[in-house]
Amino acid sequence: MTVVVFGIDALDPEITERESHPHLTLSDSKKIETIVSSTGAPSTHELWPTIFTGLRPPEHGLVLDDGVAWESRALQVGSELSNYLLPESIQTKLGAWLLDKTSEDAFRVPATYYQKNRISTVFDGIEAAVIGVPNYVIDPESEDREHQLRRQMGELFKRDPEGGGRHTSENAEEFYEQCIEMVMIRTARVRRAVRSRQSELVFGYTSGLDLIGHVSHNRPELQRRAYEETDQFVSELLSDITKDDVLVLISDHGLQDGLHTDEAMIASTDPELITGVSDVTDVREAIETELTDGDHSAGSRWNTQETTEMDGQVAEQLEDLGYM
Numbered sequence: 477m478t479v480v481v482f483g484i485d486a487l488d489p490e491i492t493e494r495e496s497h498p499h500l501t502l503s504d505s506k507k508i509e510t511i512v513s514s515t516g517a518p519s520t521h522e523l524w525p526t527i528f529t530g531l532r533p534p535e536h537g538l539v540l541d542d543g544v545a546w547e548s549r550a551l552q553v554g555s556e557l558s559n560y561l562l563p564e565s566i567q568t569k570l571g572a573w574l575l576d577k578t579s580e581d582a583f584r585v586p587a588t589y590y591q592k593n594r595i596s597t598v599f600d601g602i603e604a605a606v607i608g609v610p611n612y613v614i615d616p617e618s619e620d621r622e623h624q625l626r627r628q629m630g631e632l633f634k635r636d637p638e639g640g641g642r643h644t645s646e647n648a649e650e651f652y653e654q655c656i657e658m659v660m661i662r663t664a665r666v667r668r669a670v671r672s673r674q675s676e677l678v679f680g681y682t683s684g685l686d687l688i689g690h691v692s693h694n695r696p697e698l699q700r701r702a703y704e705e706t707d708q709f710v711s712e713l714l715s716d717i718t719k720d721d722v723l724v725l726i727s728d729h730g731l732q733d734g735l736h737t738d739e740a741m742i743a744s745t746d747p748e749l750i751t752g753v754s755d756v757t758d759v760r761e762a763i764e765t766e767l768t769d770g771d772h773s774a775g776s777r778w779n780t781q782e783t784t785e786m787d788g789q790v791a792e793q794l795e796d797l798g799y800m
Contacts, residue, residue, distance in 0.1 A: 479766050480670055480717065481679040481724045482663075483527070483609065484706065485520060486686035488730030489741040497703055499710040500725060505743030509755035510729045513540050517641070517736040518729035521583060523756060524610040524681070527726060528598045529590070530760035536595055538585060538611055583610035598760045599677065602767065605669040607680035608662055620665065622658040622682060629654070633687065642734035643690040651691060652698050656705055658684035663709040670716045676767060686731060693734030714745075722746045722766055726759055 484500075489507035492500050511532060513519035519540055522533040533539040590597050590612075599606060606612055608622055632651040636642045645651040659682045666680035685702055692699035710725065717723050723745045730737035742759065744750050746766070753762050 477673065477718065477720045478670060478675060479677050479722050479724070479763060479770070480666065480713075481677070481726060481763060482666055482710070482713065483524065483679070483681035483726050483728070484659075484685055485681070485683045485728060486689050486731035486736070487706075487725065487727035487741050488689075488732060488737065489739055490730060490732065490737070491699070491703060492741060492743075497707040499707045499714060500703070500743065502723060502725065502743040503745050504747035504750060505725075505741060506750060506753075507739045508742055508753055508758070510738060510740040511756060512738060515540060518738060518740075520610055520683070520686070520728055523728035523740075524583070525585075525612070526756050527728065527759045528609065528612060528679070529595055530598075530757055531595070532757060536590075537593060538589075584613050584616060585611040586613045586616050598763050599679070602676045603674065604677040604679060605672075605675040607665050607669060607678070609679055609681045610683075621661045622684070625654050625658055626683065626687075633691065639693070639734065642693050645691045648691055648695050648698060652688055652702070655684040655688045656702065658682055658687075659702075659706055659709055663713055667713050667716050670713070670721070677763070689731035690734055717745065720770075722749060722770065724749065724763065728756065 487500065489505070492505065494501045494505075510518045511523060511526060513522050513533070522539055525536045525538045526532060529536045587599075587606075589595075597612070598604075599612070606614060608620065629651070631646045632654065634644050634646075636644045662680055662682035662684075666678055669675060669678045669680070685706055688702040689699050692702075714723065725741070725743040727741045730739050730741065740756055742750050742753050749762050749766050753759060
C-alpha cells in the first residue's frame with residue numbers, strides 16, 4: 477500500500493552486518509556507488525537531490541562549486557568581500573565545509589527550485605510525505621526537532637583543524653545523545669506518516685548517524701552503539717510495515733574513521749527492488765517502478781479506527797517527549 481523510504485545519512489555497507497544489524501539490512505542489502513564532489517569526498521548537499529531526481533549534480537544544478545555553498549546565512553554579509561580576498565578554490569572548499577559539517581541552516585533548498593528549473597523528482601504527481609529530506613524543503617518557515625538540534629550544537633561539534641576533515645566534541649556523550657534524539661524523532665515522524673495511510677510514498681531522512689560518525693574516529697564505541705540503536709529504531713518502524721508495504725533504507729555515502737567513504741548502501745524488504753540499483757542515480761527509478769507495479773494508492777485496507785488509534789499512540793509518545 478505504501479512505499480517507505482528512510483534515508484539514513486552515512487549508513488555504511490562495510491559497518492552494517494546482517495548478524496549485528498538485522499533491521500538495517502532488511503531482506504536484502506548491498507553497497508552501491510556514490511558520487512565524489514569537487515572537494516574530493518561525497519557531499520550530502522549534492523547527493524540527496526541526486527537520489528530523488530536520478531540526476532547527477534551538474535544536471536540538477538546543486539553543486540558545491542557553483543556558489544550554492546555560500547548561501548548560508550552566516551556568510552551572506554561577508555560573501556561579497558570574500559570574493560576579493562579568497563581564491564575560488566578555497567571559497568568552494570570552505571563553503572562545502574559549512575554545508576556538510578556545521579550547524580548552519582544548510583540543505584534548505586526549497587521544493588519550488590525543481591519546479592522553477594523544470595526538474596522532475598520522485599515526488600511529482602503522487603501523494604508523498606517528505607520528512608526532512610535535504611534540499612527539498614516544502615515549507616522553508618518550519619523546522620522540526622532535528623533541525624533545532626543541528627543548529628544548537630555549538631562546541632559539541634567542531635572541525636579539527638589538524639584532523640584532515642574530522643571533528644571533535646567537547647562532550648562526546650552529550651553530543652551522542654543529541655544525535656540519537658535526531659534519529660529517534662525522524663523515525664517517529666516516518667512511523668506516523670506510515671500509520672496515517674494518506675501517502676503512496678513516505679520519504680524520510682535523518683543525519684544523526686552521520687554526525688556521530690564524524691566524531692567517532694577516537695571513540696569508535698560511539699559509532700558502534702549508534703548503529704545498534706538505529707537498528708532498534710528501524711525495528712520499530714518495521715512493526716508498522718504491512719505485507720503489502722515496501723521499506724527501503726538508503727544512504728548517500730559511508731563513513732569510517734571520521735571521514736566520508738565512497739560507497740553508499742541500499743536495503744529493502746523487497747529484494748527485487750534493489751536488484752538493478754548499482755549507484756545513487758538508480759534509486760529514483762527503483763522507487764518509481766515499485767510505485768507503478770505495486771498497489772500503493774493512498775488509503776488502506778486497515779480498519780480506520782485501528783489506524784487512528786495507532787496514529788494517536790505515536791502522537792502521544794511525541795507529546796510526552798516534548799516534540800509536539
